[in-house]
Amino acid sequence: MSRLRVTPGYRRGRDRLYVSRRDGRTVAWYDKSTGRVNLLTGAGHEDILAALAPYLTGEVTIGPAPVPTPAELDRLSLPPDDDLAPNRPGEALHARLDEASESPDTRHRSPSSLSFPASPSSPWRIPPWRRGPGPGHVFRSAPRGLAAELAAQEAVGAALDALEGAGWRVLHAIPLPGAARIDHLAIGPAGVLTVRTVAGHGRRVRVDDPLVALGRGEARPHLRWARRDAERAASALATAVDPVLAVAGAHASHPLPVAADVRILGEADIARLAALGGVLKPADIEALYATARNRHTWHRA
Structure with missing residues (x-):
């Protein structure tokens, strides 16, 4: 059983899939609109791709994520269950x-x-x-x-x-x-x-x-x-x-x-x-x- 979980999210007009460890730490995200898998530290390359495999479509670019802002660092340390950003209206x-x-x-x-x-x-x-x-x-x-x-x-x-x-x-x-x-x-x-x-x-x-x-x-x-x-x-x-x-x-x-x-x-x-x-x-x-x-x-x- 994979130790990583995939959680859907929505950020600045784009659909994303966040990959996180069981302790809630985000290790990667997949941006559907650009077809890019952004890798962070905390998990192996192959493990991340295996967790995302059922969701990947078309050509995919894999690489390190952009340098995060302080606010992004706070978000990345936030467990998905405690993050209100994915909430839909109503x-x-x-x-x-x-x-x-x-x-x-x-x-x-x-x-x-x-x-x-x-x-x-x-x-x-x-x-x-x-x-x-x-x-x-x-x-x-x-x-x-x-x-x-x-x-x-x-x-x-x-x-x-x-x-x-x-x-x-x-x-x-x-x-x-x-x-x-x-x-x-x-x-x-x-x-x-x-x-x-x-x-x-x-x-x-x-x-x-x-x-x-x-x-x-x-x-x-x-x-x-x-x-x-x-x-x-x-x-x-x-x-x-x-x-x-x-x-x-x-x-x-x-x-x-x-x-x-x-x-x-x-x-x-x-x-x-x-x-x-x-x-x-x-x-x-x-x-x-x-x-x-x-x-x-x-x-x-």
Whole structure:
């Protein structure tokens, strides 16, 4: 039995396979887009290739990895189970929807009745209930509320990930004590942001601080929850954190309202964060990102 294990990951827009020892130390990674196996110290050349053999396709280049930054060194020493960087937007929702799709008690429904768009370029795995029927497959419906929430999480997550070219680092679905989660954390030149996601369902957004209502739906204290996310992140990271409420799919003809200390953005507005700066330097961003991706950091939040 191999003493090495292979773990999928996603880094700066690229799919990777990380090879690590049983103690969690990374010894190599395979970048699928470039077809390159980057070798580190800690394991033999032949052992690494044997572990990766089932996953290698086409021509493969093998060589030493680029010289890592201090933040990369911190990541490489982080056990994969404690690394939050591979988390997908709405990570917990994927499991709940997968369970619902496999439940024998779920009503059958045609796939055409589901109208939650999936981007073909999305780096995250498409769950069974969104793939469509295959040979011998019985298509079951997903709970609409969870499906809409996941679609919103993915839309906002993709918009945030697009900021990485402007020097931002992004994490998704950060678990907190007490089963709570921070939907997204963005660290960049404009500072540290917690981003709480709301599915707009094409309805108008109304704010009566701390309440937020969508159309004629029930008002909920989303602004209070967004502020609480920022406070817990600030406690965990020991730095200033600003709250953001991201509304995915809000009514296009109505401008989003303004709150005193919470940015309210649509997923299309997130790209404007790339133009902001003056708060954190690149070294500070990398240091905070290395701290934030460690699951144990959030035990004190």
